Amino acid sequence: GQQVMQIPQYQHVQEGEDFTTYCNSSTTLSNIQWYKQRPGGHPVFLIQLVKSGEVKKQKRLTFQFGEAKKNSSLHITATQTTDVGTYFCAGQGTAGNKLTFGGGTRVLVKP
Amino acid sequence: DAGITQSPRHKVTETGTPVTLRCHQTENHRYMYWYRQDPGHGLRLIHYSYGVKDTDKGEVSDGYSVSRSKTEDFLLTLESATSSQTSVYFCATGQGMGEQYFGPGTRLTVT
Numbered sequence: 001g002q003q004v005m006q007i008p009q010y011q012h013v014q015e016g017e018d019f020t021t022y023c024n025s026s027t028t029l030s031n032i033q034w035y036k037q038r039p040g041g042h043p044v045f046l047i048q049l050v051k052s053g054e055v056k057k058q059k060r061l062t063f064q065f066g067e068a069k070k071n072s073s074l075h076i077t078a079t080q081t082t083d084v085g086t087y088f089c090a091g092q093g094t095a096g097n098k099l100t101f102g103g104g105t106r107v108l109v110k111p
Numbered sequence: 112d113a114g115i116t117q118s119p120r121h122k123v124t125e126t127g128t129p130v131t132l133r134c135h136q137t138e139n140h141r142y143m144y145w146y147r148q149d150p151g152h153g154l155r156l157i158h159y160s161y162g163v164k165d166t167d168k169g170e171v172s173d174g175y176s177v178s179r180s181k182t183e184d185f186l187l188t189l190e191s192a193t194s195s196q197t198s199v200y201f202c203a204t205g206q207g208m209g210e211q212y213f214g215p216g217t218r219l220t221v222t
Contacts, residue, residue, distance in 0.1 A: 001170060006153075009151075030208070031208065033210060033211075041215075042201060042213040042214065042215055042216050043154065043201070043203075043213045044213070045210040045211065045212070048209065048210060088153060088154065090154075092208065097142055097159075097161065097205075097207045097208060098144075098156055098159060098169065099144075099156070099211060100156075100170075101146075101153040101154040101155070102153055103151060103152060103153040104153050
């Protein structure tokens with residue numbers, strides 16, 4: 001079945017620095033979505049990418065979808081303490097309405 | 112957030128007992144999903160529903176059953192709980208190919 005791998009599993013970041021988390025699917029995707037989960041909370045939708053090579057920005061967050069629609073990345077610039085949490089990518093295959101989630105990148109920010 | 116509630120929010124039960132978790136939505140979304148979240152595994156799909164009385168298995172469906180008799184309610188049943196089913200369970204809803212909205216989660220401990 002479809003598998004989605006996400007690296008790194010943990011990311012310790014100094015406040016103000018940038019970092020990137022990567023997501024790779026074993027199969028071509030219809031779209032990829034990103035979610036953020038704060039400690040003790042539930043996943044909250046951030047964005048959806050649909051087109052090959054698509055790039056979207058949300059303030060300090062930049063999301064990319066690979067040309068082959070099998071990988072994606074999330075880049076955060078000037079990390080803030082409010083960025084603490086776990087970021088999940090989730091791929092939707094071409095055959096159905098299910099999402100396959102990556103294992104997540106847990107972000108810890110050092111002030 | 113979409114109007115999604117889960118009950119109970121916390122439950123401790125003994126091995127071998129049946130357990131039912133409830134998800135209720137007020138958004139009239141067609142699709143409803145049950146996930147479990149365990150450290151290192153991200154979110155894994157247990158079962159999902161694409162309409163009243165229409166359900167299908169996810170990647171970790173063994174030991175779980177579901178029912179959806181009304182659009183707004185999706186029940187997850189553990190017929191005979193085992194310690195391996197100790198987890199945080201999230202319900203989610205959506206319209207298909209877009210974002211999913213997650214409930215607050217149920218923390219289940221099987222002793």
